[in-house]
Amino acid sequence: MVIIIKKEDILKAVEKVDVVAAMEEGFIQYSKGNTVVPPVGELLFEEPRGEAHIKYGYIKKDDFYCIKIASGFYDNPKLGISSSQGLMLLFDQKTGQPAAVLLDEGVLTDIRTAAAGALAARYFAPRDPESIGIIGTGIQARLQLEFLLKQTDCRSVWIWGRNEENSKHFKEEMGKGVEIHIARSPSEVAQNTRLIVTTTPSETPLLFADDIRPGTHITAIGSDTSHKQELESALLQKADILIADSKSQSKSRGEIFRAVKDGLIDEEKAVELGNAILNPDLRRKKEDQISIADLTGVAVQDIMIATAVYKNFINN
Amino acid sequence: MVIIIKKEDILKAVEKVDVVAAMEEGFIQYSKGNTVVPPVGELLFEEPRGEAHIKYGYIKKDDFYCIKIASGFYDNPKLGISSSQGLMLLFDQKTGQPAAVLLDEGVLTDIRTAAAGALAARYFAPRDPESIGIIGTGIQARLQLEFLLKQTDCRSVWIWGRNEENSKHFKEEMGKGVEIHIARSPSEVAQNTRLIVTTTPSETPLLFADDIRPGTHITAIGSDTSHKQELESALLQKADILIADSKSQSKSRGEIFRAVKDGLIDEEKAVELGNAILNPDLRRKKEDQISIADLTGVAVQDIMIATAVYKNFINN
Incomplete structure (x- = not known):
């Protein structure tokens, strides 16, 4: 059962999270070598100019693996749309089953x-x-x-x-x-x-x-x-x-x-x-x-x- | 507005698609050099053993760019779950906005x-x-x-x-x-x-x-x-x-x-x-x-x- 979480619900949920403590724990795991984080994937666009980055990885023995897609399309403001777009995905680390799609439009990147x-x-x-x-x-x-x-x-x-x-x-x-x-x-x-x-x-x-x-x-x-x-x-x-x-x-x-x-x-x-x-x-x-x-x-x-x-x- | 398409709706929709003709068009665009397809991203898991592949790219001057996540977790059948898991994502090629999440569980890969x-x-x-x-x-x-x-x-x-x-x-x-x-x-x-x-x-x-x-x-x-x-x-x-x-x-x-x-x-x-x-x-x-x-x-x-x-x- 995949859960879709919309931006408004993400913003409500993140308010109840101690994000600084979560970052602290994440950086500790990262420096201890307990994470698997391959090189970032990249897609470039010419007309209009834009770029999409795919960041992914997991903390060993954790619940999920995570994929983030974040893009910048620099002509978007002309259309009244934010240049930053994106979402995050969580998959069960033991079975590969998708667990959640977080339609955060890039705000979780800003916050973290x-x-x-x-x-x-x-x-x-x-x-x-x-x-x-x-x-x-x-x-x-x-x-x-x-x-x-x-x-x-x-x-x-x-x-x-x-x-x-x-x-x-x-x-x-x-x-x-x-x-x-x-x-x-x-x-x-x-x-x-x-x-x-x-x-x-x-x-x-x-x-x-x-x-x-x-x-x-x-x-x-x-x-x-x-x-x-x-x-x-x-x-x-x-x-x-x-x-x-x-x-x-x-x-x-x-x-x-x-x-x-x-x-x-x-x-x-x-x-x-x-x-x-x-x-x-x-x-x-x-x-x-x-x-x-x-x-x-x-x-x-x-x-x-x-x-x-x-x-x-x-x-x- | 992101559309979530469930497996049952995907199976209904794909029946109305001439998939062989779509593949023909795709291979022509690919061989003509009209596609951007970076190297596949890969995540490996040890306990339990599994792998996730991230394939992504686009056809130039087309509507969307596409990201596919496909995984194989070989102990899944012991849990009564298919070893293959995955989904596909479509994003607007001109703005980066997510357009659709296709929760296909790998069937679209099988069909294509x-x-x-x-x-x-x-x-x-x-x-x-x-x-x-x-x-x-x-x-x-x-x-x-x-x-x-x-x-x-x-x-x-x-x-x-x-x-x-x-x-x-x-x-x-x-x-x-x-x-x-x-x-x-x-x-x-x-x-x-x-x-x-x-x-x-x-x-x-x-x-x-x-x-x-x-x-x-x-x-x-x-x-x-x-x-x-x-x-x-x-x-x-x-x-x-x-x-x-x-x-x-x-x-x-x-x-x-x-x-x-x-x-x-x-x-x-x-x-x-x-x-x-x-x-x-x-x-x-x-x-x-x-x-x-x-x-x-x-x-x-x-x-x-x-x-x-x-x-x-x-x-x-």
């Missing part, structure tokens, strides 16, 4: 990505960040802030976006109970905050080594390919602690990939998030250390959130 | 495979096959016979299966309006027929060069991996005409792969099915020629049948 940012902050943010800094003003920027506000008592926020209009909308919509300042540059964000999340698809650095004050933690979310980059490579060289959600993915994408390619760090400098969660020695030792978490997105996050939503849905 | 066999017979069978020969007695053997009986007036059939009990069941169930003979060996099938379909997962040859009479056409269905083989390599050497559903897949799997590996044929001997459909010069020229079609299964077949079933379902 934001939850991973909050998880990184839980383990690496300085005790007093002064203010939270958010680079970017899109859906991921909003979700990161929403999740971070549950991790810290800090209620002061600095934001920067390329488009000033979008920054104003962000401030209006997210400003409840929070003091939001619009910065004139990413550098101004860095001068006023010590917990920064970058969420843009930028292909040239937005934050530079000289911008960053001692004690700052940065979570870099935007770069998930080989050509995207939000952080200057010298900033990764300057960091005391470097965390990758997936060391194997960092060989081909993200900020760490770029800094290694630029010859400024050795890939051995990075520790894997799941290992740092398990071992306090791999985390911040002094309050003035700079840490950077480079999150490229791992299939185990999809497996964890899809399974949690499914279980919550059928038990309610 | 049988339809490809019928298509090969349409273009390569001798005018008078005397009798139809079927090697194997499983679901694919039955479907191949069912589809072949629509291509030819021949109503005499010889079958061979490793398990005599299964052969008797086959004869009882498929014997309506058809005279079915149970052969004592694959060789006896070949001595009495000139249109043979092989449908077993055998890893050692069942039909040998010396068994086959002039004018015979063989469609080899069973071998879809590098280690399966139903036809002696010398038989492919002896054949006048050799057809592959996919020349690129023949580089790594199927009968042609084995014969090339054994050094008995050059891979250039094979012509691609879609090209042979388009060009009569690539087909049988004399009634006494021996032809072999090696069908390993191509994603374009899934795309064609899923799209046809979907269109039929929404228009009824």
Whole structure:
């Protein structure tokens, strides 16, 4: 019996799930080598331009295997449709029988990505960040802030976006109970905050080594390919602690990939998030250390959130 | 709006589809290079043993892209569940929006495979096959016979299966309006027929060069991996005409792969099915020629049948 779960029911179910805890468990299993996650499948389209990615895998001795289809079709907004589309599938790991189709339209990817940012902050943010800094003003920027506000008592926020209009909308919509300042540059964000999340698809650095004050933690979310980059490579060289959600993915994408390619760090400098969660020695030792978490997105996050939503849905 | 199509509705819809014509169109598009079909994704499981394959692709300028998940879990029969499981997904090729989930449990793969066999017979069978020969007695053997009986007036059939009990069941169930003979060996099938379909997962040859009479056409269905083989390599050497559903897949799997590996044929001997459909010069020229079609299964077949079933379902 295959269960079809619609977006509205997914959103209701996910509210009852501790997604940050689910991510924590997923990254631990991943770093322990208890997951099977083959390379991502890819389909490219030319007219109109688009791409679909197929991510799949499972946690050993778990209940399900998971397949996620996520696509980006960049002309969709002209038609009034989100450029992101997709769904997740769960299959019984012991028989292969389909268990659930989650018609999430990509929201579970957005949510699990934001939850991973909050998880990184839980383990690496300085005790007093002064203010939270958010680079970017899109859906991921909003979700990161929403999740971070549950991790810290800090209620002061600095934001920067390329488009000033979008920054104003962000401030209006997210400003409840929070003091939001619009910065004139990413550098101004860095001068006023010590917990920064970058969420843009930028292909040239937005934050530079000289911008960053001692004690700052940065979570870099935007770069998930080989050509995207939000952080200057010298900033990764300057960091005391470097965390990758997936060391194997960092060989081909993200900020760490770029800094290694630029010859400024050795890939051995990075520790894997799941290992740092398990071992306090791999985390911040002094309050003035700079840490950077480079999150490229791992299939185990999809497996964890899809399974949690499914279980919550059928038990309610 | 995603449409979920259940197995019973799929079976009703597919009856109204000319699946052989759909396969013909699909193979033509494939051989013309009008399709995008990346390598198959694979997930392996150890406890219990199983495998899931993810096949995906699209025909350029068509309506949808298609993803098929098909799994084999070999302990399922102990639980009273079919070892084959799976579903197909259709997404809008212009926006990425999901259009349909076809909960076919693998039957569309069975049907499109049988339809490809019928298509090969349409273009390569001798005018008078005397009798139809079927090697194997499983679901694919039955479907191949069912589809072949629509291509030819021949109503005499010889079958061979490793398990005599299964052969008797086959004869009882498929014997309506058809005279079915149970052969004592694959060789006896070949001595009495000139249109043979092989449908077993055998890893050692069942039909040998010396068994086959002039004018015979063989469609080899069973071998879809590098280690399966139903036809002696010398038989492919002896054949006048050799057809592959996919020349690129023949580089790594199927009968042609084995014969090339054994050094008995050059891979250039094979012509691609879609090209042979388009060009009569690539087909049988004399009634006494021996032809072999090696069908390993191509994603374009899934795309064609899923799209046809979907269109039929929404228009009824």
